[in-house]
Amino acid sequence: MNDLQNRSAPISKPKIGIVTVSDRASRGEYEDLGGPAIFDYLQTVLVTPFEPRVVVIPDEQSLIEAELCRLADEELCSLIITTGGTGPAARDITPEATEAICQKMMPGFGELMRKVSLDKVPTAILSRQTAGIRNGSLIINLPGKPKAIAECLDAVFPAVPYCIDLLGGPYWETNPDHLIAFRPKQK
Structure with a gap:
């Protein structure tokens, strides 16, 4: 059975990976703020329970x-x-790692995230957020600051549930008080 066939099996709760990329946080020298910010955002936006x-x-x-x-x-x-590793510094290599393992890149995600961030701060042009697809998984790279994480996710998340649909993943519902997921109208 291949990966896509495995994905069509009933899943009690969709799984979401939350990856903080940080030398200092991984050594315990710095409190991880990015991962918890992503989790809190997802708890607020998704009605569908997730693991x-x-x-x-x-x-x-x-x-x-x-x-x-x-x-x-x-x-x-x-x-x-993911959060972290999207800047221009020598050790910021999260986008390169994402591109190396994805079959398809989704440049519109990064373009929109940078556009939204540029409305807030001119240094957003230095960020290299991106997104891609590996098998049935959508991977999104975010910056490391919690405020920027929420701004970027607010911009792109309306398209995420439909993208997951197109990849054969579980159906996700969002909290309409926060945002409404876009799905084409049924004919």
């Missing part, structure tokens, strides 16, 4: 690639959201 798979890893491309593959291929997370 988080939370990981904190250092800025090492091989480790990031391995973790993204594990979450997509073994844990069968339909969504994986």
Whole structure:
């Protein structure tokens, strides 16, 4: 049975990977604020219950690639959201790791996130957020600051449930008090 056939089996709760990429947070020198910000955001936006798979890893491309593959291929997370490692510094390599393991890139996610962030701060042009698809998993790279995480997710999340639908994943409902997921009208 291949991965896509495994994904069509009933799943009690969709799994979502939450990956913080930070040398200091992975060593316990810095409190991880990004991962909890993503979790809190998802708790607010999603009505559908989900199972988080939370990981904190250092800025090492091989480790990031391995973790993204594990979450997509073994844990069968339909969504994986990373935080950190999207800037121009030498150790900021999350987008490279994502591109290395994805079959398709989704550049519109990064473009929209940067557009929204540029309305707030001129240094947003330095951020290299991106998104891609590995098998049936949508992977989204976010910046590391909690405020930027919420702004970026507010921009792109209306398209996420439909993207998950198109990948054969579980049906997600959002909290209409926060945002409404876009799905084409049925004919």
